[in-house]
Amino acid sequence: MRIDKDLVAASATPLVLGILSEGESYGYAILKRVDELSDGRMQWTDGMLYPLLHRLERLGHVQSSWGVSDVGRRRKHYAITAAGREALAERQAQWHVVADALAQVWREAQQRPATPRLAEGWA
Amino acid sequence: MATPAPAPGPHAEKHAELEAQIDQWRGYVRRREAISAADVDEMEDHLRERVEDLRATGLDDEEAFLVAVKRMGDLDAVSREFAREHSDRLWKQLVLVREAPEDGSRSWRELAVVLALAVGAGVAVKVAAELVPDEEVLLRNVALLVLPFLAGYFAWKRRLTWPVGVALLLPFVALAVVLNAYPFAPPGSTELLAAVHAPVVLWALVGVAYVAGRWRSDAGRMDFARFTGELAVYVTLLALGGGVLLGLTAGVFSLVDVDLEPWLEDWILPFCVPGALVVAAWLVEAKQNVVENIAPVLTKVFTPLTVVMLVALFAVLVTAGDLAAVDRELLILMDAILVLVLCLLLYSVSARDPLAPPTPFDGLQLVLVVAALAVDAVALTAMVTRIAEFGVSPNKVAALGLNLLLLVHLVGSAVLAARFLRHRPLDALVRWQTRFLPVYAVWAAVVVVVFPPLFGFV
Numbered sequence: 001m002r003i004d005k006d007l008v009a010a011s012a013t014p015l016v017l018g019i020l021s022e023g024e025s026y027g028y029a030i031l032k033r034v035d036e037l038s039d040g041r042m043q044w045t046d047g048m049l050y051p052l053l054h055r056l057e058r059l060g061h062v063q064s065s066w067g068v069s070d071v072g073r074r075r076k077h078y079a080i081t082a083a084g085r086e087a088l089a090e091r092q093a094q095w096h097v098v099a100d101a102l103a104q105v106w107r108e109a110q111q112r113p114a115t116p117r118l119a120e121g122w123a
Numbered sequence: 124m125a126t127p128a129p130a131p132g133p134h135a136e137k138h139a140e141l142e143a144q145i146d147q148w149r150g151y152v153r154r155r156e157a158i159s160a161a162d163v164d165e166m167e168d169h170l171r172e173r174v175e176d177l178r179a180t181g182l183d184d185e186e187a188f189l190v191a192v193k194r195m196g197d198l199d200a201v202s203r204e205f206a207r208e209h210s211d212r213l214w215k216q217l218v219l220v221r222e223a224p225e226d227g228s229r230s231w232r233e234l235a236v237v238l239a240l241a242v243g244a245g246v247a248v249k250v251a252a253e254l255v256p257d258e259e260v261l262l263r264n265v266a267l268l269v270l271p272f273l274a275g276y277f278a279w280k281r282r283l284t285w286p287v288g289v290a291l292l293l294p295f296v297a298l299a300v301v302l303n304a305y306p307f308a309p310p311g312s313t314e315l316l317a318a319v320h321a322p323v324v325l326w327a328l329v330g331v332a333y334v335a336g337r338w339r340s341d342a343g344r345m346d347f348a349r350f351t352g353e354l355a356v357y358v359t360l361l362a363l364g365g366g367v368l369l370g371l372t373a374g375v376f377s378l379v380d381v382d383l384e385p386w387l388e389d390w391i392l393p394f395c396v397p398g399a400l401v402v403a404a405w406l407v408e409a410k411q412n413v414v415e416n417i418a419p420v421l422t423k424v425f426t427p428l429t430v431v432m433l434v435a436l437f438a439v440l441v442t443a444g445d446l447a448a449v450d451r452e453l454l455i456l457m458d459a460i461l462v463l464v465l466c467l468l469l470y471s472v473s474a475r476d477p478l479a480p481p482t483p484f485d486g487l488q489l490v491l492v493v494a495a496l497a498v499d500a501v502a503l504t505a506m507v508t509r510i511a512e513f514g515v516s517p518n519k520v521a522a523l524g525l526n527l528l529l530l531v532h533l534v535g536s537a538v539l540a541a542r543f544l545r546h547r548p549l550d551a552l553v554r555w556q557t558r559f560l561p562v563y564a565v566w567a568a569v570v571v572v573v574f575p576p577l578f579g580f581v
Binding site for chain 2: 026027028031045046047048050051052054055057058059060064069073074075076
């Protein structure tokens with residue numbers, strides 16, 4: 001199953017902030033974590049992660065620092081800030097509302113399967 | 124993308140080949156001006172990890188590299204994303220994706236359009252000078268004659284939509300009517316004020332054309348501020364060059380007893396000055412890489428010097444004794460000084476990497492703003508007592524109003540700069556800097572439109 005592009009874009013920020021709230025990380029590891037969390041069903045374009053991380057940094061939601069990988073390459077690490085945690089909580093609340101609404105409407109749609117309401121008026 | 128595909132080498136050199144491919148990829152990415160060297164490092168680290176993981180699943184170097192590059196995504200799209208995020212870098216490149224760089228036809232057409240507009244601006248000024256003998260009327264209208272050609276260039280270049288074009292035309296016409304239909308009592312100060320403030324309003328309209336109508340965008344306004352700074356530098360350079368040429372010509376002419384002066388006044392200046400403005404705008408658009416953002420470099424030089432100047436001013440003003448005797452010229456000079464300080468601040472912020480941590484220079488800027496505020500406080504107290512004593516005049520109100528606006532702008536900047544020094548994001552400071560700019564245009568419009576009737580056109 002492929003997830004719609006807009007949905008991936010909308011969920012990217014809370015997902016990245018959520019992953020960073022588990023602990024400091026870096027680009028490739030964040031993507032691997034997304035892969036893990038979604039069983040490989042959320043495919044991101046790798047390159048797009050970096051502009052997103054830089055935007056979060058500009059907004060003060062994450063902080064970056066250059067470190068060195070275990071093979072000695074330069075690597076940029078990202079950590080969530082207090083403001084980032086606030087933003088994440090805010091996003092979480094928003095997603096809960098959306099998820100609740102969707103769950104409700106689908107549950108109700110299942111209970112009342114396909115009564116063609118418009119047709120009543122025509123009868 | 125054009126992935127390099129060299130011939131497969133011997134088995135032992137396989138990694139060397141991968142290295143060469145990654146090197147080529149780096150070079151390819153690096154050519155995108157919106158992606159900085161540090162970003163390429165970051166992405167290269169990513170690419171290498173992806174390649175390693177793919178190799179662990181059994182792919183060979185070449186296959187792993189291809190898949191990893193593919194997963195990185197379309198570089199045009201990625202670089203557009205970077206550009207959107209780092210519009211300051213894009214300033215060097217301006218257009219998101221260059222329209223067919225090999226095809227020279229558009230750039231030739233652009234040159235033709237620019238030259239036509241430059242000549243048009245000159246013709247407009249020359250015709251007006253012939254038709255209107257009154258020099259004051261001409262000076263009042265000169266911005267109305269020249270700036271539409273500049274706005275026209277951006278309207279053409281940015282392919283302005285009709286609604287935006289009409290929205291620009293209406294205030295322009297209104298301004299032209301006000302400037303020429305008001306019964307100014309010559310030589311009144313409201314007339315002079317209107318003549319001085321009208322170009323500010325017109326410049327804001329040029330700005331709207333420059334950002335193609337997106338004047339609410341912070342990045343757009345910042346780009347226009349950068350453009351204005353670079354334009355000032357280019358116009359100064361062109362004026363210097365033109366002055367040298369004219370001086371040499373006049374020197375040789377005078378040897379054979381030919382006087383250049385009448386030609387200079389009648390033909391050369393009316394055509395060259397407006398033309399230079401349009402050409403300079405085109406140069407800023409086209410040749411930015413040549414003088415890589417001069418305005419921010421100048422701020423680095425002049426910020427410490429201005430701090431010294433402000434400290435000297437403060438000492439002189441405080442020890443001068445009775446300031447109530449000084450003229451309103453003090454206030455006008457103070458306005459000029461605050462504008463200078465504001466420009467220093469704006470242009471250094473405009474070129475700053477928003478992610479870099481605060482440096483001592485940022486601290487120096489805060490000192491600059493605080494010193495300016497201290498000097499202004501002294502001058503302002505003196506002026507307010509003077510106004511209370513001698514009453515208001517249009518000049519005093521205009522100068523005082525501008526001073527208050529500058530004061531609000533600078534106090535806000537000082538607070539946000541201090542916060543940035545305590546490692547808050549720079550974003551708030553940048554936004555405040557650019558969001559306040561339209562206020563000046565509104566104030567200038569008030570001075571042009573409301574002041575004359577308010578003060579009885581004197």
